[in-house]
Amino acid sequence: MQVHKCSMTFDKEKSAGFLVNHMARLFAKGLQEKIAPLGIVTGQFPVLLELWEEDGITQKELLAKLDIEQATLANTLTRMERDLLIKRTRHPSDARAQQIWLTEKARLVRDQAYEAARQQNAAALVNLSEEERARFLSTIQKIIGTLRQNNAS
């Protein structure tokens, strides 16, 4: 049955922004449950992804890879140090900068963390065809590109 609504309404179930926010919260919740046993949390995940690729880099170099604000990263790093996931050492040739190093603890959970993320993605996309998944990811990438340009302007 079709229900008529007056012209000045807003259907949140058809609003991209609303849906995207809802989906992101559900994704985060699922991932959180899966990585909690590893002693890491969702906000640390993107940072760890970069450091597992390469550590010993400075906060600034890390920041360049992340698209979060500098203050957000600084706070996340502080919590990661508290949780014994990283160590920070003075940069040898610039006393302002620090080098960020993974601890053994952080290295050890890498493969399990990758696996947890893969499982979360798989669980979320389980009802989609291979084609639908590919389209979905490519559309998101397009949108991110568009929005980044808007904000940068």
Added chain:
Amino acid sequence: MQVHKCSMTFDKEKSAGFLVNHMARLFAKGLQEKIAPLGIVTGQFPVLLELWEEDGITQKELLAKLDIEQATLANTLTRMERDLLIKRTRHPSDARAQQIWLTEKARLVRDQAYEAARQQNAAALVNLSEEERARFLSTIQKIIGTLRQNNAS
């Protein structure tokens, strides 16, 4: 050029969870800028959407429409009361419950808020074809359905 990576890696640019999180932050940032002049913020938006449809309902009734936690809603309502967007009155027949009412201030910004959200959605989706947009929204709805089931289990 194709670069080979060893099997145990994780490409965040192909990870649905990573991309969804990034996109959601960009959406929120864009909306925030557009509604700030109206004196409202992003977390209040879903609450307002429901109250613009119907106010005088209880917190519990509101909660049932929102898929956020009860504590999150209670805190958001407290800030909205502080910002003079709502009033809370005791429920006539249940002293535990409260009725939530929009203020005139909140009613006045409704149409502009709708318009801001529409513009944000339009800006984000501007590079997509009509078909791609429809597919995108429908895929998100599927994923939300899947993830909600997972969490509820």
Added chain:
DNA sequence: TGGACTTGCATAGCTTGCTATGCAATATTA
């Protein structure tokens, strides 16, 4: 070489999400 910019990072303070817990009012039941 000293004063003025710039840079790298930290801190303060906010929002919006979460879990866990507390508490008074209501409902149920022995």
Added chain:
DNA sequence: TAATATTGCATAGCAAGCTATGCAAGTCCA
């Protein structure tokens, strides 16, 4: 009807995002 359970909401405390600001170290010139 008194004891118990449930319900509706608030509070505490944390994470992770943001903007704005501070500050020490480095750089650049006049």
